[in-house]
Amino acid sequence: MIIDIVTMALFVFIVLLFARVAVNLLLIFSRNWKPKGVALVVVEGVLSATDPPVKAVRAILPEINLGGVRLDLSVLILMILATVAINILSATR
Numbered sequence: 001m002i003i004d005i006v007t008m009a010l011f012v013f014i015v016l017l018f019a020r021v022a023v024n025l026l027l028i029f030s031r032n033w034k035p036k037g038v039a040l041v042v043v044e045g046v047l048s049a050t051d052p053p054v055k056a057v058r059a060i061l062p063e064i065n066l067g068g069v070r071l072d073l074s075v076l077i078l079m080i081l082a083t084v085a086i087n088i089l090s091a092t093r
Contacts (some may be wrong), residue, residue, distance in 0.1 A: 007089050010082045017079050019046045020054075053078055 023043050026033060035043045057074035064071040 003089050003093060007086055010086050014079055014082050016046055016049050017075055017082075020050045021075060023047065
């Protein structure tokens with residue numbers, strides 16, 4: 001029972017990370033877009049839920065400089081870790 005709850009929480013976290021990537025891409029490509037109403041609540045919720053773990057990974061692994069581009073792998077690393085944790089929990093059933 002507890003394993004199922006933790007697995008579901010990790011799955012929701014992965015979905016929130018995908019939503020964070022979508023929000024970041026939207027903010028990058030549409031600089032004039034300012035969320036309002038329900039969109040503001042959703043964007044704020046996604047960023048608030050994912051900021052602490054993303055910042056923790058960024059503190060351990062800073063952005064990688066590739067010439068004029070800075071590559072942030074923190075969201076990808078969190079997705080991989082959450083997926084591995086889900087697989088481990090599924091194997092222990």
